[in-house]
Amino acid sequence: MAGGVKKPVNIFKLKDLGEPSAIFNWRLWFAVISFGLLGAARGIDEGLISGAFxxxxxQATIDYDSYSTxxxxxxxxxxxxxxxxxSVGGALFSFIICDRIGRIWATRLLCIVWAVGIIIFMTAHGSLGAIYAGRFIAGLGVGQTPVVGPVYIAEIAPASIRGLCTCIFTGFVYLGIVLAYFTNYGSExxxxxxxHARWMVPTSLHLMFATIIFVLSFFQYESPRFLVKQGRVDEAVTNMSRIRHLPEHDQYIMHEIAMIRNSHQEEQEATMGAGKLGIFKELLLVPGNLYRLYLSIMVQFLSQWSGAGSITLYAPDFFSLLGVTGKTESLLASAVFGIVKLIASIICALFLVDVIGRKRSLLIGIALQCIAMLYIAGFLTANPRMGVDDSFVLPDKDIPASRAAIGMIYVSGFGWALGWNSMQYLLTAEMFPLRIRALATSISMTLHFGxxxxxxxxxxxxxxATDSGGISPKGTFWFFAAMTIIGGAWVWFSVPETSGRTLESMDRLFALPWYKIGLHGNKDADVLDDAAEAANEKATQAHTQEVEDRREDKA
Structure with missing residues (x-):
């Protein structure tokens, strides 16, 4: 298919799909990094706000001490x-923006909204209402990032390294967290x-990244899959050729465009064409799509309530809870925590998702997270006054256990980065058909932010404490542990392996009976791939002939 081009040897791939080496080029990586930077939007905010607050x-600006506990x-x-x-609102409407004006212009628009919100927040002058408004508007922009970024990356990435490319988005989430944590620490x-500079200097990171992403968008090419969906096939061929660094008439380009067109045509025929409600019917009434929606909903619910995300957001508070004394020390511990998660995300991207597969990586991460949550819950149960009674002093004999609990915070972050946090973007971006991809990702990310x-x-x-309306620190961690265990069991039975499959071949995986998809899906779907490949070859020949006819007409 690649016309005799030497096949690359890549240790970061689960299996060799016969892709020509030219497609792994600087344009691909430049595009992946440019859109991966969108992940920093969430990371910066999660890492900054607790330290700034x-x-x-x-606190003096909003007269914080005048309020009750x-x-x-x-x-x-x-x-x-x-x-x-x-972000709930941003994610909810992002599919309309993404499908109307394209992935590139959607990126520019979200950067503008994000920056405007941060400027309002920084110039609120102590008005709590203006602070809320600024952060809400910023969220309208930030909420679009996990829709636009992963969708674009998944649509341009070669199948063999799609997991690695999409996980670069996750890696930038943690890069944002690390920069935010260390900026907080350095400012302190x-x-x-x-x-004012103590919290305004770190907050300016938002404006820096929004500007960088906005500028980089002018050096990128629109997604060929989006262009096919819009009926702009010639532009799709041109952009695919540029991204793949191959001539427009190369057999690989012809085959890829033909598969996209064939798959899109089958989607339209299956749903009797378009219509304002067509994509909603396609999402909810086609069994395979409904199962995919079920997976994306459960991934968002179980991942967020496993607790690791809230630990990222309130890291200084959790470190203080477990025995780290002093504000500066807790900020430094949080910064190291960010580095641990960044390293874990790099390991996940390079050596796990496309090498051992999505599902195994997810289960390893959940197992680490579960061990950490159970230990911390047990430690707080043995010391129930920690975090509840300000006068409590930890006995010397329990100090080693306290240090181990602090270490378990790092283990939970490592597991979160290996598992849930990478997969909640990757699986959603790669599972759905082209016609409903933006809509489904938008719904999933709306639930994510909700x-x-x-x-x-x-x-x-x-x-x-329970007498103040809470469930206490120990109860909180027991809850997180229980949700992590439930999540692991659900992944084992329900989530299929999607490594190495093209976006267009996902339909065959989800065409299987629902009870086979999670445990045996990838293996059983391989049987259907051979028949589909014959149809794709016919589509490639038809597309090639169409291109040749157009070239002759122009000549």
Missing amino acids: NSKDF VEQADIKGNVAAMVQIG VNIGDTT NQYGNSRAVPNMLL
């Missing part, structure tokens, strides 16, 4: 979670805690 100047927990939860609630040490909002808003109150 805990600065004395920010419960009111303070409510305000802290609201300020932290307002980006998430805004070098600027001090009593000036659950993240509920979790981030609830955790400050959950950590309160």
Whole structure:
């Protein structure tokens, strides 16, 4: 198929799909990195807000000390979670924007909205309402990033390294977290805690990244799959040729475009064409698509309530809870925590998702996270006054156990980065057919931010003592442990392996009976691939002839 081009040897692939070496070129990686940077939007906010909120100047700006303990927990939860609630709206409408104006212009638009919200937040001058509004508007932009970024990357990435490419988005989430944590730490040490600069300097990271992504978008090519969906086949061929670094008439380009067109035509025929409600009917009434939607919904629910996301958001508070003394020390511990998660995401991208597969990587991550949550829950059960009674002093004999609990925070972050946090983007971006991909990803990310909002808003109150309306720190971690165990069991029975499959071949996997998909899906679907390949070859020949006819007409 590649016309005699030497096949690459790649240790980062689960299996060799016969792809020519030219497609793994600098244009591909430049595009992947440019859109992967969108992941930093969430990472920066999750890493910044807790440290910024805990600065004395920010608290003085909103007269934080004048509120009761419960009111303070409510305000802290609201300020932290307002980006998430805004992101619900951003994710909900992103599919309309993505499918109307394309992946490139959607990126530019979200960068503008994101930056405007941050500017309002930074210039709120102590008005709690303006602070809420600014973070909500920023969320409208941030909420579009996990739809636009992973969808574009999945649509341009070769099948053999699609997992690696999509996980680069996740890696930038953690790069954003690391930069945010260390900026908070550096500002605390070098600027001090009593000036506006203490929290405004770290917050400016938002504006820096929004500007960089906006500028880089002008050097990228629109997704060929989006162009095929819009009926702009010639532009799709041109862009695919540029991204793949192969001539437009190369057999590989012809075959890839033909598969996309054939798959899109089959989707249209299966749903009697378009129509305003056509894609909704296709998503909800086609059994294979409904199962995919079920998977994406459960992934978002179980991942967010496993607790690791809230630990990222409130890392300084959790480290203080387990025995790290001093604000500077807890910020430094949080920064190291960010590095651990970044390293884990790199390991996941390079050596797991496309080498041992998505499902195994996810189960390994969940297992690590479960061990960590159970240990921390047991430690807090043995020391129930920690985090509840300010006068409590940990006995010397329990200090080693406290240090181990702190270490388990790092283990949970490592497991989260290997498992849930990588897969919640990757699986959603690669499972769905072209016609409904943006819609399905939008719904999934809406649920992502909805659950993240509920979790981030609830955790400050959950950590309160039971007489203050919470369930106490130990109860919170027992809850996280239980959700992690349930999540592991669900993944084992329900989630199929999707490594090495083209986006167009996913339909054959989800055409199987629902009870076979999770445990035996990939193996059984391989039987159907041979028959489909014959149809794709016919489509390739037809597309090649069509291109030749157009070239002759132009001549």
